[in-house]
Amino acid sequence: MKRLRLAICVAILVVLTAPAASAQPEPLTIVHSERIPLGTGTLTASFTDWPVKAGRSLDFTFEPTGGIEGRTGTIRAITPSGEARALGIVGLDGDPDMRLQRHPRARHAWGLDVVALPEEGLWHFEFAVNGPDGTARATLPITAGPMPGPPAGLSWAVGMTPWAVALVVLGRGWLRVRRKAVLGWND
Known part of the structure; x- marks a missing residue:
């Protein structure tokens, strides 16, 4: 009798939690994109909030011409004061040269998920992309406005x-x- 009750409870739990576990994350809403030269092609950097404000969370995506398949790369964030720093992203261990990874909600591109630039001023993002044609470098300047509120x-x-x-x-x-x-x- 106890096993039957346990089986019924487990079945109810599976039925109730299955829709939440299988739900797809909401796609990104890109509001602004910038194209920068990267080797012989371009790198498209897209943002979910524009203009960028200091201390305000947003998503970044980065996609080179031809896509990210078969390519790897790093990104380095340079603060307005000129120091290289990690942006406090989970799993990056404070290394300023962050390995580009697929964005969790835009799997076709690399990206940074829910990141806030902590300082107001001109930031520089330096990219190094390794692909079939070798390593290409690009720099994206972004001005972070004053913190809202x-x-x-x-x-x-x-x-x-x-x-x-x-x-x-x-x-x-x-x-x-x-x-x-x-x-x-x-x-």
Whole structure:
């Protein structure tokens, strides 16, 4: 009897979770593309948000002329201050020369999934693509505008105000209870 119940529970769980597990991710909505010379062809860099704002997440895709099949490559992000850095992407171990990988929602192209440029200013993305014709290099300049929204200090102050009020109310309540407890012991 217990095995039958267990089998029924497992069957219900499989039926309920199968649609979610088999669902396809939503395709990217590309709003802007840039073409840059790459060897004898071009590299098309596409963005899901334009103009790019500092601190705002977006997706990048990169596709050389002829597609990515049979090719490998790296990308290096150069900050406005001139330092090479990784963009905090999971699994890249902080190496500034990131290996180009297929974008999870645009499998026909390489890409960076949900990345934010942390600084405002002119960024440079340096590409090195290895293909049948050898290694080709390209540089894509991108200007990241100011971070959207109010300054971080103001955001924190507004967000912490309810907690400050709660701390004052709890502190006053604690002092009131403590005074009553001390007076009660003195009687």
